[in-house]
Amino acid sequence: MSEIKTRFAPSPTGFMHIGNLRTALYSYLVSKSQGGKFVLRIEDTDQVRHVEGAEDVILNTLKMTGIDYDEGPYIQSERLDIYKEYADKLIQSGHAYYCFCTPERLESLKDDKGIGGYDGHCRYLSKSQVEKNLADGIPYVIRQKMPNEGSTSYYDKVYGRVSIDNVELRDQILIKADGYPTYNFCHVVDDHLMGITHVVRGNEYLTSTPKYCLLYDAFGWERPTYVHLPLLMGKDADGNVSKLSKRHGAVSFQDLINDGYLPEAIVNYIALLGWCPKDTNQEFFTMDELKKSFSLEGLSKSPAVFDYEKLKWFNSEYIKKMPDEDYNKIILPILENLCPEYINIEKLAVLLHGRIAVFSEVKEKIEFILSRLDMDSSLYINKKNKTTLELCSQILNESLPLLENLENWDNDSLFALLKEYSASSGIKAGAVMWAVRIAVARQSITPGGATELMEVFGKNESIERIKLAVSEFNA
Numbered sequence: 001m002s003e004i005k006t007r008f009a010p011s012p013t014g015f016m017h018i019g020n021l022r023t024a025l026y027s028y029l030v031s032k033s034q035g036g037k038f039v040l041r042i043e044d045t046d047q048v049r050h051v052e053g054a055e056d057v058i059l060n061t062l063k064m065t066g067i068d069y070d071e072g073p074y075i076q077s078e079r080l081d082i083y084k085e086y087a088d089k090l091i092q093s094g095h096a097y098y099c100f101c102t103p104e105r106l107e108s109l110k111d112d113k114g115i116g117g118y119d120g121h122c123r124y125l126s127k128s129q130v131e132k133n134l135a136d137g138i139p140y141v142i143r144q145k146m147p148n149e150g151s152t153s154y155y156d157k158v159y160g161r162v163s164i165d166n167v168e169l170r171d172q173i174l175i176k177a178d179g180y181p182t183y184n185f186c187h188v189v190d191d192h193l194m195g196i197t198h199v200v201r202g203n204e205y206l207t208s209t210p211k212y213c214l215l216y217d218a219f220g221w222e223r224p225t226y227v228h229l230p231l232l233m234g235k236d237a238d239g240n241v242s243k244l245s246k247r248h249g250a251v252s253f254q255d256l257i258n259d260g261y262l263p264e265a266i267v268n269y270i271a272l273l274g275w276c277p278k279d280t281n282q283e284f285f286t287m288d289e290l291k292k293s294f295s296l297e298g299l300s301k302s303p304a305v306f307d308y309e310k311l312k313w314f315n316s317e318y319i320k321k322m323p324d325e326d327y328n329k330i331i332l333p334i335l336e337n338l339c340p341e342y343i344n345i346e347k348l349a350v351l352l353h354g355r356i357a358v359f360s361e362v363k364e365k366i367e368f369i370l371s372r373l374d375m376d377s378s379l380y381i382n383k384k385n386k387t388t389l390e391l392c393s394q395i396l397n398e399s400l401p402l403l404e405n406l407e408n409w410d411n412d413s414l415f416a417l418l419k420e421y422s423a424s425s426g427i428k429a430g431a432v433m434w435a436v437r438i439a440v441a442r443q444s445i446t447p448g449g450a451t452e453l454m455e456v457f458g459k460n461e462s463i464e465r466i467k468l469a470v471s472e473f474n475a
């Protein structure tokens, strides 16, 4: 078998929908799992929809996700001569024809609902009429001549046999009046010229693919293997599912990155949205592992539902496993931006590692550090540590002067001091730690214990918070 070659052929829309990214990933993996090549092609022949800077979004996304291409990017708008040349070949071989119908005539073919296709009018123009029209400079499109009978079918790797009656096929446009090719035409020419063996793409093309097959046949080219991927769905509020869109949450790769997700976690999660590894329950995959494990047989045709909670879970696991150096590169600038100067952000970063699912929730997680929350004194009462309001008040009053006298404000010294106070006062260490932690944090669940938090706050803020707590007891 010849070498596998796949491609990703996005239109530059200005953002990378997660579904498109999954297509890119699967296409890449189909090739790489079999030692093949991967091509990037920018499909920008729809000039009306062209968005400035959109190519960069595609290139950046592929770079960040580690989907690297061996060839390209090919830019379709730079290949117009090629498409024209191949359209001419089809005219010469009788598989395509010039159509001079005016927009008004085409409009008149539509019914009340605006539906209606082309009636094949120009298919039957005489050669001399065509030549005259061309010589007169009458605008034209080039259309594909579809068979009037029989059916066209192909075998899709995911969906199986797909068949369509040829009478249902309209004589589709290959080259538009402005000289630009349609997607329907140029992607076929490109896929052939670029040696693409497997066309991997979204299933919105499943039923139009017979038309593309007819183009391959008309040229006498070997058809590629088709791999259409099921839609990505989102969960609606009412429990139903529908095509993944903005109302379900962030749908572009860039939005997810802005929300604090890691590219590796996104790739890992979307790899499993429609593909499942064989003989293993493995959930975590690096790109290299995906390349090894991926196989076409593991693809499913049932629509995959994008679950934001699951992605969040993947992300939290990836953050946990991140080496400190990489983690710090992300978290420290965030903390620096949020925290007042006296906060020890290096220590805070350590406390947060493993406790955040996405970087965008850091602010919310450290709200109690950024401001002194309203105190709910019932938090002092803890069954396990047998703390009461009276006991906590005593602990805070007695430990305050000790803390004020402490010189080395680090976790070990703070811990030693409170342990010593516990021993000398006869109050259980757990109770001491509880009272102090509640006094400085002013909330019950915290990343880190009393002494770790005091180290993060620094001496001044810790003392101020304990003083505040003492005054609240006395009030």
Ligand code: GLU
Binding pocket: 008, 009, 010, 011, 043, 187, 200, 201, 202, 205
């Ligand atoms: N440009 C098309 C799209 O973005 C590509 C479809 C294909 O892969 O053939 O939908």
